[in-house]
Amino acid sequence: MKERLKKILVILSESKGPVKGKDLAEMLGVSRQIIVQDISVLKTKGHKIFSTRDGYILEKKKDFIRKMIAVKHSEDEIYDELLKVVKAGGKVIDVIVEHPLYGEINGRLDIATLDDVAKFMALMKSSNATPLLKLSGGVHIHTIEAPNKEVMEKILEALKDYLLEVKK
Known part of the structure; x- marks a missing residue:
């Protein structure tokens, strides 16, 4: 198990x-359930592994800036919000x-x-899924990542119409 x-x-x-x-299971010759258990063990050992709709991601150490921002907007403005962050050079x-x-x-x-x-x-x-912002009247928080301070400032400027608060 340690080797796996x-x-x-x-x-x-x-x-x-x-x-x-599924791909990890095939590569390592074990079942998908064993992978789920192994990922849980790795998480408890402090490894930052995230489960996404596209698979597992191990958070890598990088030089970047992260901020938590509180925003408020409608469901119709989700696309605009995401586009502004990405076009400014950031990641949601x-x-x-x-x-x-x-x-x-x-x-x-x-994203x-x-x-x-x-x-x-x-x-x-x-999917016809309800976005999380619908549960809170449009108010929600994003963790935003940028490669440097200048890009983060550009992102915050682009989102100024939605911003409620910025945390470090």
Whole structure:
């Protein structure tokens, strides 16, 4: 098992994008359920592994700036919001809403390209899923990532009509 955990970390760290659990299982000759268990073990050991709709991602150490921003807008403005971040050179890591019954609800997004925006919007439309912002009257939080201070300032300027608060 120890060797398999190391192999999973190597595969995820060398990957340029998400790796599906099914693919990990095939590469390592185990079941998908074993991969789910191994990922849980790795998470408890402190490895920052995220499950996304496209597979597993290991957070890599990089030089970047992250800020949490509180925003408010309608469902019709989701595309515009995501487009502004990406066109300014940033990445939308996640979305968080505060729910009166369940507390904080977090959804991993990882939207960094125009293609990511298009895929997300297509999935939102085809799935008929309710966006999290609908649970909170349009108010939600995003973790935004930028390669440097200048790009972060450009992102915040682009989002000024939606911004409620910026946290470090």
